[in-house]
Amino acid sequence: MAFIPHTAADVAAMLAAIGVARIEDLFAEIPPELRVKSLAGVPEALNEMEIGRLMSARARADGIALSFLGAGAYEHHIPAAVWAITTRGEFYSAYTPYQAEASQGTLQLIYEFQSMIAGLTGMEVANASMYDGASATAEAALMAVRANRKSRSARILVPQTLHPHYRQVAVTTASNQGLKFEELPYGTHDGITAADALARYEGQDVTALVIQQPNFFGRLEEVDALTDWAHARGILVIAVVNPTSLALLKPPGEWGARGADIAVGEGQPLGVPLSSGGPYFGFMTTRMEYVRQMPGRIVGRTVDSTGREGFTLTLQAREQHIRRARATSNICTNQGLLMTAATVYLSLLGPQGLMRTAAAAHARTRELVTALTRVAGVRAAFAAPCFHEAVLQLDRPVAPVLEALAVRGILGGLDLAGYYPELGHALLVCATETKTSADIERYRSVLTEAMQSVRAA
Amino acid sequence: MAFIPHTAADVAAMLAAIGVARIEDLFAEIPPELRVKSLAGVPEALNEMEIGRLMSARARADGIALSFLGAGAYEHHIPAAVWAITTRGEFYSAYTPYQAEASQGTLQLIYEFQSMIAGLTGMEVANASMYDGASATAEAALMAVRANRKSRSARILVPQTLHPHYRQVAVTTASNQGLKFEELPYGTHDGITAADALARYEGQDVTALVIQQPNFFGRLEEVDALTDWAHARGILVIAVVNPTSLALLKPPGEWGARGADIAVGEGQPLGVPLSSGGPYFGFMTTRMEYVRQMPGRIVGRTVDSTGREGFTLTLQAREQHIRRARATSNICTNQGLLMTAATVYLSLLGPQGLMRTAAAAHARTRELVTALTRVAGVRAAFAAPCFHEAVLQLDRPVAPVLEALAVRGILGGLDLAGYYPELGHALLVCATETKTSADIERYRSVLTEAMQSVRAA
Amino acid sequence: MTAREKVIFEYSRAGRGALDQWPAPVAAAALGDLPAGLRRQRPPLLPEVGELEAVRHFTRLSQLNFSIDTHFYPLGSCTMKYNPKACNQYAMLPEFLARHPLAPESQGQGVLACLYELQEMLQAVSGMEGVALSPMAGAHGEFAGVAMIRAYHRARGDLKRNEIIVPEAAHGTNPATATMCGCVVREIPVTGSGDIDLEALKAVVGPQTAGIMLTNPSTLGVFERSIAAVARIVHEAGGLLYYDGANLNAILGMVRPGDMGFDVIHMNLHKTFSTPHGGGGPGAGAVGVGARLLPFLPVPVVGKAGERYRWLTEADLPQSIGRLSAFMGNTGVLLRAYIYMRMLGREGMRQVGEYATLNANYLLKCLQDAGFDAAYPQRRASHEFIVTLKRQARELNVTAMDFAKRLLDYGFHAPTTYFPLLVPECLLIEPTETETKDTLDAFVAAMVRIQGEAEHEPSRVTSAPHTMPVRRLDDVRAARQLDLTWKPTAQP
Amino acid sequence: MTAREKVIFEYSRAGRGALDQWPAPVAAAALGDLPAGLRRQRPPLLPEVGELEAVRHFTRLSQLNFSIDTHFYPLGSCTMKYNPKACNQYAMLPEFLARHPLAPESQGQGVLACLYELQEMLQAVSGMEGVALSPMAGAHGEFAGVAMIRAYHRARGDLKRNEIIVPEAAHGTNPATATMCGCVVREIPVTGSGDIDLEALKAVVGPQTAGIMLTNPSTLGVFERSIAAVARIVHEAGGLLYYDGANLNAILGMVRPGDMGFDVIHMNLHKTFSTPHGGGGPGAGAVGVGARLLPFLPVPVVGKAGERYRWLTEADLPQSIGRLSAFMGNTGVLLRAYIYMRMLGREGMRQVGEYATLNANYLLKCLQDAGFDAAYPQRRASHEFIVTLKRQARELNVTAMDFAKRLLDYGFHAPTTYFPLLVPECLLIEPTETETKDTLDAFVAAMVRIQGEAEHEPSRVTSAPHTMPVRRLDDVRAARQLDLTWKPTAQP
């Protein structure tokens, strides 16, 4: 009965009250020729036990592999408390806190989230979440066009070291509004944005520069120099950052002399399971001066009619339900529940725990690179330091090697052939605090076999 | 740090306030020679991620088999809502509702539980749970001795068809108080308590008669006749019942002309996972006239100082914390959380859902018996109807057959050889609503092979 | 008496922490390769609390919320129906949670099978030819839809079509989406009986028309009776029809947007298909398209080849509008919707439509009988309906907002207020099919009592709520004296 | 304003139900074999509600509770410490939940390994020679312990030993257990400083002494300093020493009952080892024994042979007191304790003892400084301590119960009241190590404010609580007009 609690007596009484004979009569306004004849294509109902069995079987079929994949989604330990709290009905089954007095839980939590994200990024204000890191990056580009009043070009410089999917999402999202994304090349020897690539933009009207730190290869960009270069030319800086890394790396708010103008990123590492890619959440921060250009919901602290502290949605005049066609974005539903998880996660980790997590991830990745480059035919693609992720170069095609690893239960990383053909047989690998030395050793030894099973190029 | 939130500054301030230099000084009253030197035997700490990995590996090692085991613990579908509610911190981390005003949630829930259990058993009152079905049975025997003022013998008649472990627990629990358990034989042809076995107790002082329905073999006892026989002789009747079965079978409150005097049972089938045997909960009910002899907590509905309805622990004068050596039992902590789960479960199932569950379990068991007795060398042990569980007889030893099944991922049932040698190669099997026809067919076909791999006796 | 719940930073003490959650520290040397100039100098301002402090704090915070699990929540246009616990439990099986988005298809046939079948079911209930699941909310689906409309015209060389027609009652995301897609919005009025003004529509269509965005049933809570005419007018003018399917609840199993002539639709799985609203999200805004727009679907989509499922990408869909999210959108949300839809089954789909409509019409009738004014008294309610309190505002000086706040005191979440904007002092009420008649009756009783209070003791209503953790909040101050992040010295 | 939460039966409507939870109906024929005379005639009185009604009802009920996750809960003798969420999550892995108790050992090496290691760890912290895990609560462990003492004497042919000595401050389960085991209870007094009166003990021991049951630290919250003398006196008289280890928190890693001379102990895993109290249970009351009682341990116990774990039964332990539960006791609780202990590790055990003691002594000192009277002012607190309000009761007519009820208004669960019985107007306060100094300070502040109220406005205290879902309840009426089950017509 589709979670419908009506008894036959209820239905009879309700129809009588309405004054119709049958439920069917309530649909009299719908032209009969439009009525659905059949819903073939939707199978018969399963009860909870049956769907449970089906889902368990499908989950078991997918299994759990030993994974060294990163590339924008990271396996971290998620404390049990995070989802025990997050799935509480009062968070899980509430909606956007339009009725502030009956939603102080969600509202205060968003305020705390905004505070933590601002603290982490070193920025002044944060919103209550975007869809994911990629869409937040796209929205940041749109926001920069609004915020940078001096620029009229809507040209956005995007390094090729930005996650390729983020670049694609930015184009899909913003090109209809006339934004132009121009790609900045990187050095194939060092994997970071080439400083001389900037030279050709001297004197031109550019709206914003995007910088990802660490970049897609796990390499560290020269964020201070890039930021100062942009600011000196009236170009806004959009930082794309991994939140875990910020426990150790300079936050965007401190890049260069003035700090980035907008900082966004993928929130998934903060307590959100990998889940085949979602739901995750994007975070977005900026300077106070740009807050009215920011999309998304924002919570403010205020007082009630008796002077008691309370929280409420604020600056709603930016949003679609008030400003409609002139809103900063069309976003309405965001990723609230994931933001909830992140807020609990950050509370449990705190500055020290997050630092340890970042440090462990970095140390594990170094250990991984050291181990794997001991395998014949494998070397590090870039000499310089990486953070948390690294590119390896193989002497033979990556795809068959990954397949050979997969049949042995190891997901060995991401084949970069489709994304960066210029890098040759390149493989992006990642290890976080969840990997032990034994795991790494297992990868090394299985890789040794796998390499042998694939002919060198 | 063992979930200890103290900062160094906290500790310093606290020690200063107390007026000691070191925490160690707080233990000055303990004779030094008694102090622990080392705790070798307790390993080094694991963090949450590490213990999670260890437990996941151990769980995976145990796996999930296709099980046809019953014998006092039954696999039923547990609606997702049951444990989503039960593990809410407000239920999970509260204790016995001694402060009624701050525990109305637990108290009202217990009242609802008592009502449901009374409804199910057809008895007048229920308590807030005992440890498990076996210990509830033992406590019922002790209670019967208190309640049956006319009897001085403390003799309890216990059919051999009562779960063997229940009989053992009763002996362990009650024999120190001088209770004598005398076993009533059953008919090996029909698997129920032999009516003529009662004859030899005519005219003797007997305190109580225990009746399990359905009995350990899944067979249905002649509860009306047994009850009336006992009552006619001043013997109290203790019913031991499977709560699921009560949706279809006559409740103990209606047995014979007057109904059973005490009814107990294992609550596990009501939303409690199998969990290798616990935590489960025992339920216990009786007539109002014996309520002051009942062990365990009881909640009553009352009013507060403003006349508003509320709930509170009542009849505490029966309990150890008030009556001490003269309490009805030493029970203090009970199985509250499992009772919580059962209350949610019964609310979701209701009379109709529970009836369907019982009917499906019965139908599946019949289907199972029909399928398995088609295998050469397998026959039903008793011709007469069973409920929800049945005894098969094989033409060869059961243990090696079960082993052969287990390696193929099937837990085929319980070998009765150790419990009832007189039944020969007997196997107790069970199927509930969780088993599909495909599961049963799989068992049948694997059993066919397994039988062939074991030599006939 | 009980103090307010502090901001978590106020519990923080230097050096405190949930240590059991942290990995072991690594030697400083392991970080030695990180250039000093790129390292953080001061630790971030995050709370330092133990696990108990965090759990206690957030548990207490949660209790300050109304939610479906605790209260009737008739928030119009939001479909706050029950979120079955099974959907959460089975979507969170460890294997589903652990799967990396870039894991090979061979290690994901289970989840891909679910997504593929979800596409099929959504296609069946919407009457469309193809479905893509990656949009992460309704507005995101709208974006995908309008972007496909633009791509369609562009692919045909029809480059001047940049106007999107929107009825004035439309949800704010519709015009906002049109702008996001670089279109110009043309608003058209609705008639007094809630249908689109066809003459106004005819006047506005033309060679510049990219399409029209419609909700049907509209946000006025009524079925657009002239839909066939609308479709004809727009199609004849060369435009496409976009169906805002945020709220399919009332027509589920009854009418299919595809059959009404729509070219593209988004469906809010977090409404009709009961994935949780989560205090603001996540959602999922799957898009369905007719034949003309099939080539433009966003990637990735799940395809099937023989018995294997695989991702379709730009290689398969070269005209795709592209990628909308870093990976595959909100997979976990999609699994919840999948589980829900499988539990409903074919028959359940229709029942949802029937009973959502029954509940709305019953509630409307009871409120009318109790003296409240329907905005469209001559119309049937769909999944929702509008009550206007303009009489009360005029006669008693008690507004829709006052009623809304007072309802909280009676244990009901307020309906949507002041939307759609064209009905004065409106309450948009959507009971959903998962509520009992008893709950609806209790809601009516509360409304009647509030009406009585408004007549006899209006200050009780205008100063409501009285029993919430806070009284009415000062929104003006919130916007003027922005306090958006906690600072060590910040005091409100 | 908000109505009371109804009893669930009041939501019930004939024919309503959570249908998705139910198996498909089976044909009536499938039940045809059940004799009509053994069938139920009328369906049982159970509520008929949908899933939403049930979830909403129980969620609301839960919010009426105080709990560790929401409030400081310093209930003396109960060790209401934080229950880590990880313990629950990992104990509830699907495989652990699905395992049948009679499944073969081959399909249970994982869980058996945990239980075996738990036995070993409990042995290590208690200083005993063997441990059995099957008792399902503290009182059940006591029962097992005293039953072993009896079996021991009986096995030696020493049949007249049927007296159990118990100090007057003992927990009620101690004398009740002695009775359950068919023994006679002999109470002995404690001295003014909280130690056992050794002279009284000497007077009571004799050839009829089966043993003594002691808690150390005692329920007076102090360490029994003469424990060595007690052990000597009882042992010399031929009795055995039973250690009620319900509350090991303050001595964990500090002293071991085995080293103090005890022969048998039970340990409340739901206290010291943080398994949840669950609104009344479940617990787990593992028993540890010295060499003399090893043969008598209850079955089953987990043994290890080579690398395989297996159940030891009567065949291995022919002198066992027997079986205490249908299967293996509260396995799921044992897994939680195992996880907790592994997370604590060796060092963590000692820290628990240290910080539990620190918190108790700090709180005691602060309360004393604030003018409250300690029951044993000259003694150190252990994990808990007693404040007596007899002065307040005499001078202000405000009792310990009044303070307790008023504390609820201040957001604190009350301490244990009126136990132990021998201290008048007592509050037994156990803060546990998992609470912060800030929380303890806030508790003291509340006590000080209540004291102020008691002096200046005593009716606020004596009529407390004021902010709970109900005011003080009429217990007398509850016991006189028994209303123990809901009936269709019942009204309170």
Ligand SMILES: Cc1ncc(COP(=O)(O)O)c(C=O)c1O
């Ligand atoms: C009619 C209508 N359209 C669009 C939307 C936008 O959906 P979402 O909030 O998921 O972006 C909503 C949701 O509020 C809606 O009600």
Ligand SMILES: Cc1ncc(COP(=O)(O)O)c(C=O)c1O
């Ligand atoms: C000192 C003492 N002994 C024994 C017990 C009994 O333990 P349980 O409640 O687990 O049966 C308790 C618990 O309240 C206790 O505090």
